[in-house]
Amino acid sequence: MSLLIAGSIATDHLMTFGGKFADSLVVEQLDKLSVSFLVEDLEIRRGGVAPNMCFGLGRLGLKPVLVGAAGEDFADYRSWLERHGVDCSHVRISDSRHTARFVCTTDSTMAQFASFYPGAMAEARLIELEPIVAEVGEPEYVLIGADDPDGMLRHTEECRQRGYPFIADPSQQLAFGEGDLIRQLIDGATILFSNEYESHMIEKKTGWSAEEILSRVGTQVTTLGAEGVQILRASQPTITLPAAKNVTALEPTGVGDAFRAGFLAAIAWGVGLERAAQVGCVLAAYVVETVGTQEYTFTAEQFLARVDESYGPEAASNVAPHLTAIS
Template sequence: MNGAGTGRTPGGLLVVGDVVTDVVARHHGPLAPATDTMAEIRTVPGGAGANAACWAAHSGYTDVRLLARAGQDSAAWHNLWLRRSGVRPLLVPDTDAPTATVIALVDAVTAERTFLTDSGAVNRMSPGDWSPALLDGITHLHLSGYLLFADSSRQLALRASESARRAGATVSLDPASAGFLAGLGARRFLTLTEGMDILLPNADEARLLTGLSEPADAAMELSRQFPLVAVTLGSAGALVAAAGKIIATVRAPTVDAVDSTGAGDAFTGGFLAAHLMGASSREAAEAGCRAAAVAVGVVGGRPPVVGGGATDDE
């Protein structure tokens, strides 16, 4: 998808969120307590915000930037990976906390995953990391929902959203985690995100936010607060709602899943890239589903990078 023929020249996309070191362990059998379980283990760059930024660039968006905080020991490595993916990194090095780390336990048969999360430097993002100058050339701000789950980073997210609206930029948010969202509470989340333009939850998050069991009902209810809501349905695809109605339902491509880590981030990046370049809601959802289909076919949450991988000492 590109901007040709849409009649729109998109401005910059600024993602504010998390950069994470992912340790992905694909195990081929049940986890064996108190002993060894054979697995394929890889260390790769990740993070919901960083992943979404990389997928937006992979989907054809030409000006994608990422504001995040990383441990000083690995900031250069993460900078390198972001640049290779076409993202302009705006990483704040943290001398007192390591880069966030996630251990992803992936069932090699079902591709489903379980996360163990050390938020590290992510939770240390603060309003001091923000400047309205970061919005120069930006027409859309995307926030990772992980920012809402700690006091300091929550204040950063709210300040960035307020600055974006004052500057005339639109704002989107991915709720990020049903588990963390349950801890924050649906009512508080909806209060914090009032005034944002696009919400990108998965089905579990949409259910949690509304108390409605059917994703379509939840999407329609959420679209009474958010002008545009896109709910991902896993292998079933996605649906889009606006003004209390479902306006698009799309199927996901059929693929052999290897690792579902980052599929939602891929949808977010693909959807936003297409939407911001003038695609219809259906076309944007289709672009998001195509990106997610690529994502589940690779280990980790990022798009494939042409030219091979990076090493720790680069």
């Protein structure tokens, strides 16, 4: 069985502003907004939702398959991911566009202004899943993350047609997608990922109630930031878990991707939804404590200690047998 992770491939240009954006914004004049912020530093990091998730899965000992489109400037990034256990052999390389770029400034309150250049990401719509599956085997899941909207739709429709279990994670594309697109992307998903704000946006744009959304997906996983995570299933008790303990937040970019990676790794291990959320929260803690989305490191012993610290010895004992592949 394989785990296919489809989504944007990008580099992140991350800047830090020492003040508060809110101090420079005049609510009555937002229609004439023109502001500039003197940033304190610039970090150029590897990013994109799909490689971020793949990196996290690789750090936990899995061998995810990256599905997406990049430019010819992807060579160094490919080498990095492959060194960390990611199968990049099915990435489409554009002959005319650069790899996508995410440019983000974060202020002292963790508020962010961001821009995204899609570049080669637009060619994700040209990728067919079936030839990939023919080489890597039937997928346990196909996660369809934020990407070229036509590519996301194509992958979702192909999963339905071919019977591949898929995970809907539209995230950043929710702000731009219309209700019809969002309905098509989430209907029939085995798992729907979103944060709390995105879950309300899904309801508003689709016109579906929370109950109707839940009836159309197998499991709805909603991250709640520092408050943890909530897991909903039709006719099942709600699972609500706190975030990992003793986290020193430094930079939030990529935290959601890390949570998803940890969650999916634990699902692949077969340890259940509660443990999956706990593993996701611990992996997310490593990212929020680091500048960049793929700069964190840990040993199996360190990871297990954080699981124990946050969720107790029983959780740690359930997870421990699956961490032997961590280098």
